[in-house]
Amino acid sequence: MTHPGRRDILMGAAALALGSAALALGTTARAAPPETLSPTERLRLYMLMRGALDEQLVVSFIECNYWGIVNAEMTPFYDLVAATFARHRPAHGGGYEVVSFEVEYFIDSATGAVLREWKNPYTGATVLAKHTDSVPVKFIIGPDCEIHFPPPPLIPGTVTSHATQPLRIVGDDVWSTETAVARVPVPGAKPMFYNEKIINHAHLSALAKPGITRAGADVTYVGITSFRPWQEMDKNQPGEMLGLGSGAVGVDPHALPPRWIAATKEHRPQALIDPGVYLDPLWHQP
Amino acid sequence: MPLTRRSLLQISIAAAAPMAALKPTTAATRGTLDPDTDAGRTLIFRKLAYATDDRVGYWWLDGTRYGLVDSELTPFWQVHIGNLFRVHELPGGAYEVDFLSVSFYTDVNDGQYLRKFLNPYTRKTIDIGYYPPKVVTVHFGADGDRNPVTDADGITHTDAIGPARIEGDRIWVQADRLLHRDAAAPKGPVRVNDLCTYFGATRDVANPHDTMPAAGLMFTDINAWPPWLEMGDRPGSYYSRMLGQKVSTYRQMPASWRALLAQEHPDIARDPAGMLARSAR
Numbered sequence A: 001m002t003h004p005g006r007r008d009i010l011m012g013a014a015a016l017a018l019g020s021a022a023l024a025l026g027t028t029a030r031a032a033p034p035e036t037l038s039p040t041e042r043l044r045l046y047m048l049m050r051g052a053l054d055e056q057l058v059v060s061f062i063e064c065n066y067w068g069i070v071n072a073e074m075t076p077f078y079d080l081v082a083a084t085f086a087r088h089r090p091a092h093g094g095g096y097e098v099v100s101f102e103v104e105y106f107i108d109s110a111t112g113a114v115l116r117e118w119k120n121p122y123t124g125a126t127v128l129a130k131h132t133d134s135v136p137v138k139f140i141i142g143p144d145c146e147i148h149f150p151p152p153p154l155i156p157g158t159v160t161s162h163a164t165q166p167l168r169i170v171g172d173d174v175w176s177t178e179t180a181v182a183r184v185p186v187p188g189a190k191p192m193f194y195n196e197k198i199i200n201h202a203h204l205s206a207l208a209k210p211g212i213t214r215a216g217a218d219v220t221y222v223g224i225t226s227f228r229p230w231q232e233m234d235k236n237q238p239g240e241m242l243g244l245g246s247g248a249v250g251v252d253p254h255a256l257p258p259r260w261i262a263a264t265k266e267h268r269p270q271a272l273i274d275p276g277v278y279l280d281p282l283w284h285q286p
Numbered sequence B: 001m002p003l004t005r006r007s008l009l010q011i012s013i014a015a016a017a018p019m020a021a022l023k024p025t026t027a028a029t030r031g032t033l034d035p036d037t038d039a040g041r042t043l044i045f046r047k048l049a050y051a052t053d054d055r056v057g058y059w060w061l062d063g064t065r066y067g068l069v070d071s072e073l074t075p076f077w078q079v080h081i082g083n084l085f086r087v088h089e090l091p092g093g094a095y096e097v098d099f100l101s102v103s104f105y106t107d108v109n110d111g112q113y114l115r116k117f118l119n120p121y122t123r124k125t126i127d128i129g130y131y132p133p134k135v136v137t138v139h140f141g142a143d144g145d146r147n148p149v150t151d152a153d154g155i156t157h158t159d160a161i162g163p164a165r166i167e168g169d170r171i172w173v174q175a176d177r178l179l180h181r182d183a184a185a186p187k188g189p190v191r192v193n194d195l196c197t198y199f200g201a202t203r204d205v206a207n208p209h210d211t212m213p214a215a216g217l218m219f220t221d222i223n224a225w226p227p228w229l230e231m232g233d234r235p236g237s238y239y240s241r242m243l244g245q246k247v248s249t250y251r252q253m254p255a256s257w258r259a260l261l262a263q264e265h266p267d268i269a270r271d272p273a274g275m276l277a278r279s280a281r
Helices: A006-010 A015-019 A039-050 A258-267 B004-011 B040-051 B202-206 B255-264 B266-270 B272-280
Strands: A059-069 A075-090 A095-105 A118-119 A126-128 A139-140 A159-164 A168-170 A171-186 A192-201 A217-225 A240-249 B056-069 B074-091 B095-106 B116-118 B125-127 B136-140 B156-167 B168-180 B190-201 B217-224 B237-247
Touching: A039 A139, A039 A171, A039 A192, A039 B004, A059 A217, A059 A258, A075 A240, A075 B217, A095 A258, A118 A139, A159 A217, A171 B237, A192 B074, A192 B237, A217 B190, A217 B217, A217 B237, A240 B168, A240 B190, A240 B217, B040 B156, B040 B168, B040 B190, B040 B202, B040 B217, B056 B217, B056 B272, B074 B237, B074 B255, B074 B272, B095 B272, B190 B202, B266 B272
Parallel strands: none
Antiparallel strands: A059 A075, A059 A240, A075 A095, A095 A139, A118 A126, A159 A171, A168 A171, A171 A192, A192 A217, A217 A240, B056 B074, B056 B237, B074 B095, B095 B136, B116 B125, B156 B168, B168 B190, B190 B217, B217 B237
16 A cells, blocks of 8 residues: 655645745835735735745755654654755746745754664664655645645545635734645545644844845744654554754755755755756746 | 854854943853853743843743644634743852743634633533633753752653754744653643744844843643543643744733733733732742
């Protein structure tokens, strides 16, 4: 049986939230309550925070800790460090077309090295860590800030949802929140669940600077997901995984986390030299 | 050219501004912002989470409380928390923080204040077990640590500060607080995991004149069911995720929280900072 991967289900939703343009819309942000923002203003603020209004590469990262959770008892699993590379341009029909690519690694929390084998603390067995090779994805951020993926090859019965909540503006602080949920039926077993929330935070004063095409944001991530098949849990193992992470949108590539840079030097050096090359085929695809 | 993490590792607070210009000169305002040292993490945590002076500060947190069973989240209610705090400097670099925390829960659909709750697992309607507002004092050692402390109720508190990270002008620190009492204890089990990620601007935290830098918080907790939910032996966890912001005045707290405070605790709403001061010491 083939189990779906997180990326298969969410179609890169987490990567999207990190990665994130096009031409400036010619409007300026105002210190207005979110309910008074026009859709165009809201989209502009949202894009400045999660990506850019120009077509230049946007580099983002996140570092996460993962635990197993059984009846509120937390057991450390490993870390995850990911960098996302994205380009954006106006989409036909409004919004933005985004091409995004994520490079992520599971990391041994103790040594900082890329995880090759992992000792499952519940079963005691050592298993091979399955790193998911990212595939560049193309998607649309609609005029309403909602994410629209191409139809994925879902397992029948799979239910997915993605929601972008209204911007929250308090004083000079702006938050955008995206939630992705999936429920995947697994024959003969419990369904698999994915619950992810990604919150971007920026300052309104930074977003209101005239002429800017990118502002960046702080990112926090929280995910509750079922155990992964490669972890080889016992069939009746209760519990789930909790992932907590933080990072940023719009960083200098040289300021990516040292653990990510070290892992990429070894495993995918091209991503350090010219990460944009991974996006080119999709970016130039009509 | 943006500042890199490496270039910021050695930022010295003392170098950032003359020490003589500091108002309340404390151990907390000295040192470096090196996230790879205990002292650096301690300083980053204290400035993002609290303050280096004794002003009253405020945090608001908003989010959702869920039941978590077999990886499936079931929303319970919206959570609205307001915290007041004041730091007291102790000799040798240790400090104490007085807290007053007031929480309100509202319906996830209509936003109405909740006094009762229909437990979706048991189908019983129960009274919400609000904790009465009470000032508590938490002690932090000079290294930011206070591990482990077992209180009078037999609950062991374990705090972990870090890791911290600086990337350009962004700075983060994790701070976890774990509470545990064994299932065999006469008063029953307690398991609380409060997981905080504070974040702010490096320049603010590095500025010794900025004694209470602006900060945000991503908060998650994974707890055992509270007894008042009447969950019995049902497996699962009591889970929430919230975002928060530190502000310097009561007026900056969300209007919705202030309205609930005035409605439910008018004595506190009349003078919240005063209650913190009167109750703590």
